[in-house]
Amino acid sequence: MTTGRGAASHVAAALALSPQPLTADAFAPFGTVIAAPPQGRGRPINGGTTERFDLVDDLQLQASGGRAQLALFRAQARRFPHAVTEMERHDLGSQSFIPLGVLRFIVVVAPAGDAPESGALVAFLTDGHQGVTLAPGTWHHALLAVDAGDFAVIERAAPQVDCDVHALVTPALLHPPG
Template sequence: MRKLKVEPLTREAFAPFGDVIEASDDAEKHTINYGNTTRFHDLATINVTADGAKAGISIFRSAPLPMPIMIEVMEYHPKSSQAFVPLSARSYLVVVAPKGPFEARGMRAFLASGDQGVNYHAGTWHHFSLALEDISDFLVIDRIADDDNCVEYHLKASEQVTLEI
């Protein structure tokens, strides 16, 4: 079975798949609230209102998977982005693959710190939230509608990978 090396989550490395949401020195900053607050401005492109849908904010509570983590399923959302911001201040894993027909060789894995969120662009293949240390909560901004906006792909045995942390 192929091992997928986990790399640090950076804005540059993750750009083909979406946005990194973090209060970094690289972000556009504004001082607001009479000098008492720094606004890290416009950190992600949220795209959730296609076909009359609305933006929703939810909390996902994710339990860690047993180690070693095996990637057996990926998903994407054709009509919207999907943002995850950790609320538990714990590191977690992000597994993605490029838009288009699923290609296992295009999969990448990132280690996100507890102060980094991600926003998957519409059509980007990704694994569900991979909590590491303990049950972890994520604030999720995504599309709320009655239609189907989730495509899952179950990896063939030859496509499955374990994560090399």
Template structure:
């Protein structure tokens, strides 16, 4: 049995890239469109839904605020497609992740603080805890729908893993 206390760190493109994409316009040169009334930022996330003829879908997840410290009792992964979370208002939320593998590697778990104006896109196969909201709110979610088993759960109830966070 493990006894882990995980404290999230600030996210940046470099420290998150092994898990997926940080969804932000920072560092991306926009294209001016609509006669200068809008800017378009391309290539901010690598969506992947094509395995086994899957389709990309857009959903809204209504998330409830989590309480901290929080017991981490499971992790999940989606081996057939990426999964992007974009808050629908200014908020901070958390990502709790582990690299791709047969099961979550407890020695490689990381947690990230995602600040206002940022989203995340988990690569296919990345272990993660479900959405960790710091307030009740909606998230725009882009992920895969289609044939195949795209949800694998791993029970961590026998482990003693705690996520600590001060809002």
């Protein structure tokens, strides 16, 4: 996908898209924000030396014979503005992205259902400590790392491929994070 200065001229008619800060309430229609709660709110384990926080109680990965798979994605930092020309979805399972370190990334999403148009896209900027779990069927762009690094990804694995890709009729131009 084209990025950087060439993207702006290549998609001059694109819809402008600016990321907003990622919050649990704003992201709720698309999935769950993964973030460490304040200290002292977890359940003590390991003789009181560790706090446990149960962050996502149902990853929804077992439809049609699926199973949980943990992967590592090593992402390069993207350049902005960035042309958003396609979206994808996974109808049979959720997908979680968790930065390993302080790494910001942008999540571009659209509601589950019919293939989206550019006007339905919403972009969220993580604070570097947050991850997300995308609900099954949520349309999303591939990982858009602002900071290069490693991400743990938990997703559904099965013999049946579960990835629909939709080319946007009118691209969106994702502006740099502010």
